[in-house]
Amino acid sequence: MLDILLVEDSPGDARLAAEAWKETGLPGHLHVVADGVQAIHYLRQSGTPLPDLLLLDLNLPLKDGWEVLAEIKDDPALKRIPVVVLTTSQAENDILQSYDLHANCFIAKPVDLDGFISVIRSIADFWGRVVLLPPR
Numbered sequence: 001m002l003d004i005l006l007v008e009d010s011p012g013d014a015r016l017a018a019e020a021w022k023e024t025g026l027p028g029h030l031h032v033v034a035d036g037v038q039a040i041h042y043l044r045q046s047g048t049p050l051p052d053l054l055l056l057d058l059n060l061p062l063k064d065g066w067e068v069l070a071e072i073k074d075d076p077a078l079k080r081i082p083v084v085v086l087t088t089s090q091a092e093n094d095i096l097q098s099y100d101l102h103a104n105c106f107i108a109k110p111v112d113l114d115g116f117i118s119v120i121r122s123i124a125d126f127w128g129r130v131v132l133l134p135p136r
Contacts, residue, residue: 002028002128005051007039020120026128036063058087073102080134
C-alpha cells in the first residue's frame with residue numbers, strides 16, 4: 001500500500017492525477033493539498049503516518065515548492081521521504097535548484113492530457129512496484 005502526498009495548487013491537475021492513480025490499480029491513497037503551508041502542516045501532524053512519496057509542484061501559493069523541499073530535507077523526521085518534483089517548468093535553474101535541495105527526481109508535466117496521465121502512471125509504477133522505499 002503506497003501513500004502519496006500530492007502538493008498541487010491546480011484543481012484540474014490534482015483531479016487528473018487522482019484519476020490516473022486509480023487506473024494504476026496499485027493499492028494506496030493519494031492525498032492532495034493545495035499549497036506549501038498545507039503540505040508542511042500535513043507532514044507534521046501528529047498521529048498521521050508520513051507518506052511514502054511526495055509529488056511536489058514548485059509554483060505554489062503561500063510557500064513555494066523550493067521552500068517546502070528545503071524544509072523537508074532539513075528535517076531529520078522527514079528527509080527520507082522521496083520527493084518527486086512535478087512541475088510545468090523545464091528551466092535549467094529550476095532543475096538544478098531542485099536537485100541541489102535533494103529532490104529525488106524532477107519531472108516536467110506534459111501539456112497534453114494523455115502525456116500527463118502517462119507520467120502519473122509511470123511514477124506510480126516505478127515508486128510503487130520497482131523501488132524499495134524506506135520503512136515508515
